Amino acid sequence: MNIKEIRKIAIENLIKSNIEDSNTKISILLQYLLSMSKTEIMLHENMELDETQKEEIFKCVEEIIAGKPIQYITHHQEFMGLNFYVDENVLIPQPDTEILVEEALHMINRKNENIRILDLCTGSGAIAVSIENYALDRNIIKIYASDISAEALEIARKNAILNNEETNIRFIKSNMFENINDKFDIIVSNPPYIETQTIANLSKEVQNEPHIALDGGADGLAFYRIIAKEAKKYLNRNGWILFEIGYNQKEAVSNLLQEEKYENITCIKDLNGNDRVIMAM
DSSP states (O other): OBHHHHHHHHHHHHHHTTOTTHHHHHHHHHHHHHTOOHHHHHHTTTOBOOHHHHHHHHHHHHHHHTTOOHHHHHTOEEETTEEEOOOTTSOOOOTTHHHHHHHHHHHHHHOOSOEEEEEETOTTSHHHHHHHHHOSOGGGEEEEEEESOHHHHHHHHHHHHHHOTTOOOEEEEOSTTTTOOSOEEEEEEOOOOBOGGGGGGSOHHHHTSOGGGTBOOTTSOHHHHHHHHHGGGGEEEEEEEEEEOOTTOHHHHHHHHHHTTOOSOEEEEOTTSOEEEEEEO
């Protein structure tokens, strides 16, 4: 059986199981498993595959049908033009979060003084690593990245080195602010913000991502309450907090910040026009 035949069968199997973007997923899978580019696969579509290769392809197809994200199979996700390793211990970085990184970079790149940054709930490290890589002057920034998960922190460290062998990001195992002892000019976070009961209604792929990084409590606001209440203790004078929110959480999160006497509360929309990032000081 050649590549063309296997590709056709694999796509048909995904379509029968109502898997979206079947063509794209099989293309990515074949590139990964065969160590070939998209162009090479097209040029060699009549190349015969051995039994081991066929078994591995169809095994992965079954995993996709069961809800395993393709990124957990290939261990790769692009974010901010950078390459990130991902597995079942971390959320898969999404394009919406790039808005959060861009807003943080706007703040950082306007300054010409030393800046201390905390990435709370860092997960894969996508936010901290992207900030380090795109800051105009890396010499003025000191980044700390924290997470409750030791496994996530190992992945974040791996991604920091993957994208910058001389990375200076410091990683801290901490349940929110529990082990944070410094003060910062910017605290940035993409915390869990999905309502507990809503998770069961999400796609199988999302449900296969770590629930600890999804579950924001009964109303999705549990971690925003902690941040709103505690962050001021860890902010330098004129310091800012920035975090990602769900598309319908602007009013609720803004109210939490107002209750804790934050100022200059601003909401930034994503490219789809949804409320996505809250900023305050």
